[in-house]
Every structure is written in C-alpha cells, then in structure tokens.
Amino acid sequence: MKKLLILSVVLIGCLSVDAQFRKKTTPGTTPTTTPTGNPPTTTGTSPTTGTGGGNQKPGKTIDTARSATGKEYGGTVKPSLRNVFGYDNKNTQVRDRQPLSYEHLREDDILFSHFIWREIDAREKMNKVFSYPAKEQGQDQRFFAIILDAMKNDSVMAFSAEDDRFTTPMGYDTIMSLVSSAGNDLDTQYVQNVNDPNIYDTVVQRRNNPFAPKPDSIYTFRILEQVMFDKESSRLFTRILGIAPVAKIGSAVPGMAGGSASKTLFWIYYPDLRPKLAKTFAYNAKNTNGRMTWEEIFESRFFSSYIVKSSMDNPTDARLADLIKDPLFRLLEGENIKEKIFNYEQNLWAY
Numbered sequence: 512m513k514k515l516l517i518l519s520v521v522l523i524g525c526l527s528v529d530a531q532f533r534k535k536t537t538p539g540t541t542p543t544t545t546p547t548g549n550p551p552t553t554t555g556t557s558p559t560t561g562t563g564g565g566n567q568k569p570g571k572t573i574d575t576a577r578s579a580t581g582k583e584y585g586g587t588v589k590p591s592l593r594n595v596f597g598y599d600n601k602n603t604q605v606r607d608r609q610p611l612s613y614e615h616l617r618e619d620d621i622l623f624s625h626f627i628w629r630e631i632d633a634r635e636k637m638n639k640v641f642s643y644p645a646k647e648q649g650q651d652q653r654f655f656a657i658i659l660d661a662m663k664n665d666s667v668m669a670f671s672a673e674d675d676r677f678t679t680p681m682g683y684d685t686i687m688s689l690v691s692s693a694g695n696d697l698d699t700q701y702v703q704n705v706n707d708p709n710i711y712d713t714v715v716q717r718r719n720n721p722f723a724p725k726p727d728s729i730y731t732f733r734i735l736e737q738v739m740f741d742k743e744s745s746r747l748f749t750r751i752l753g754i755a756p757v758a759k760i761g762s763a764v765p766g767m768a769g770g771s772a773s774k775t776l777f778w779i780y781y782p783d784l785r786p787k788l789a790k791t792f793a794y795n796a797k798n799t800n801g802r803m804t805w806e807e808i809f810e811s812r813f814f815s816s817y818i819v820k821s822s823m824d825n826p827t828d829a830r831l832a833d834l835i836k837d838p839l840f841r842l843l844e845g846e847n848i849k850e851k852i853f854n855y856e857q858n859l860w861a862y
Contacts, residue, residue: 757776
C-alpha cells in the first residue's frame with residue numbers, strides 16, 4: 512500500500528512538470544537561437560534581438576594574445592627565484608665570455624675556395640641537443656628559441672629567405688608572425704555571447720596563419736659555409752657564414768595535395784650570432800656540469816650534417832635535390848664533394 516502511494520506521488524509530480532514545460536514552449540513564445548558562428552539576420556545595422564524584446568548592442572573585445580601552451584616559440588620564461596643548483600652558480604664567467612676572433616685571411620693568400628650548404632637534422636641522435644625542450648638559463652633551450660632570443664634581446668638581425676646573401680632585413684615581429692599560428696593581421700568576428708545565446712559580441716582577434724609550422728617541426732637548420740685554403744698558413748679553413756631554420760609545413764596548408772614541404776624561414780649572419788652563442792650553454796646528456804657553449808659546438812664541428820648544395824662543379828647553381836632525385840644518391844654525392852675537398856688538400860703535399 513505504501514509503495515502504491517509513493518508511485519502515485521511521483522506520477523503526479525512528473526505530470527505537473529510536463530504541464531509547466533508545455534506552458535513555456537507554446538507556439539508564439541518559443542525562443543529561437545542562432546547557431547554559433549553565424550551572425551543573425553537583422554534589419555539595418557541593429558544586432559540580434561535579445562530575450563527581452565529590445566535591441567541588445569554587442570560588446571567589443573580585442574584578443575591579441577598568442578598561444579600560451581608553452582610549446583610556442585618566443586614565449587617568456589619565468590626566472591628562478593632561488594638557486595636551482597646544489598652549488599654556488601653565478602655564471603659570471605659565461606656572461607662575460609666573448610668568442611675568439613677569427614684569424615685574419617687575405618684574399619691574395621686564398622688558393623682554393625668553395626661554398627658549401629649543409630643541413631643539420633635534429634632528429635639524428637648526435638643532433639638531439641638542437642631540440643632539447645627544457646627551460647634553463649632563463650630561456651627555452653631549443654636552438655631555434657635561442658635564435659629568437661638573440662634577435663629579441665641582443666639585437667641580432669635576421670634576413671629574408673628570398674636569397675642567402677643577407678640582402679633584406681626582417682624584424683622580430685615579422686618573424687613571430689611567420690612561426691606563430693596567430694598572425695599580425697587583425698580580424699573581426701562575431702562570437703555568441705556566453706550568457707545570452709541571442710546576443711553576438713564583436714571580437715577583434717589575430718587572423719590564423721595557415722602557413723605557420725608546428726613548434727616541434729622546426730628541427731632542420733641549414734648552414735652556409737666557405738671552405739678555403741690559405742697558402743700563408745698552409746691550412747684549410749672552414750668558416751660558417753649563415754644559419755637558416757627550415758620548417759616542415761604539413762598537408763593542412765590550402766593547395767597542398769599531401770605530405771609536407773620545407774620552408775626556409777630566414778637567415779642569420781653567423782658572426783653576428785656568435786656573441787650570443789658564446790654565452791649560452793648547450794645540453795650535455797653525459798655530464799650536466801661539463802657542458803659546452805653553442806659557439807664551441809659549431810666551431811668544433813660537434814654536429815652531424817649532410818651537404819645539400821655546393822659551388823663545386825655546379826654551373827647552374829642548382830641544389831642536389833634538383834639534380835638527383837634519389838635521396839640515397841644525393842647523400843653519396845654529398846660524400847663525394849667532401850672527398851674532393853679532402854683530396855685537394857692532400858694532393859698539395861708530397862710524402
């Protein structure tokens with residue numbers, strides 16, 4: 512008997528709720544909402560009519576913030592407020608360190624000279640230091656982030672990738688618009704209000720950049736260097752002239768059928784970058800206290816690379832990729848260029 516009484520009370524409650532719901536949604540009073548992302552159709556310039564029957568003016572906000580996921584390049588790394596080492600580490604020697612000056616070479620003393628273009632792939636085991644993602648020394652430890660920090664805080668100038676002769680300067684903001692998903696161009700959009708779905712707010716935000724590479728896709732660095740033999744010192748010199756980050760643009764780019772394409776972002780004149788590299792340590796997986804500076808890594812050639820272009824026997828100024836389609840034979844041709852340079856130096860001597 513008690514169960515029947517409880518069941519009847521529940522049924523009566525459900526019927527009353529259903530009656531109230533039908534009363535609110537009778538024809539003529541049903542509120543209509545516009546799908547998100549499409550501004551409503553109104554007469555003149557009046558915004559969407561709210562639930563009260565009057566015209567509601569949309570609010571206007573400006574969203575110019577870039578992605579704060581931590582993976583984006585160019586972000587600010589918070590400094591540590593305590594000593595993160597177990598010993599007294601003031602890094603006074605590193606802050607005052609300057610790169611050694613190059614030995615002076617006269618043009619008349621150069622018997623042999625060629626330009627070589629190499630590429631460093633950070634996916635290789637020996638080059639993992641170029642993609643180390645930790646936040647140390649007050650900055651991101653990825654090599655591309657170090658380049659951006661040198662441009663922002665050390666006034667290092669970048670040059671357009673239209674050529675490798677350092678002819679067209681590029682500003683830091685222009686570089687960030689290339690590598691960030693949010694560009695510098697502002698775009699006005701209508702966004703549905705959170706509190707009232709019948710009101711659309713006008714939001715001014717940065718336009719999405721479809722050509723922006725993913726942060727972890729910048730793992731290739733192109734190097735322009737000159738190989739020279741100096742007869743005055745009887746030595747073969749290799750001087751790095753420029754460094755260019757190369758990004759992989761995915762198939763999401765409009766007009767690209769599939770796969771990915773390489774895009775050279777900009778060039779940095781290496782002698783301008785040396786002072787910054789001489790004050791920045793690189794990651795050492797074997798011994799944290801035995802780290803080398805980035806300038807020592809480049810000058811000591813502690814990286815793995817392969818040749819993608821050279822001025823040797825190249826009257827058309829073409830890359831190896833344009834001359835040889837097979838990737839394996841391109842690598843072999845790069846080794847052949849290295850052997851030609853080595854044989855030239857060895858043939859100067861009599862044993």
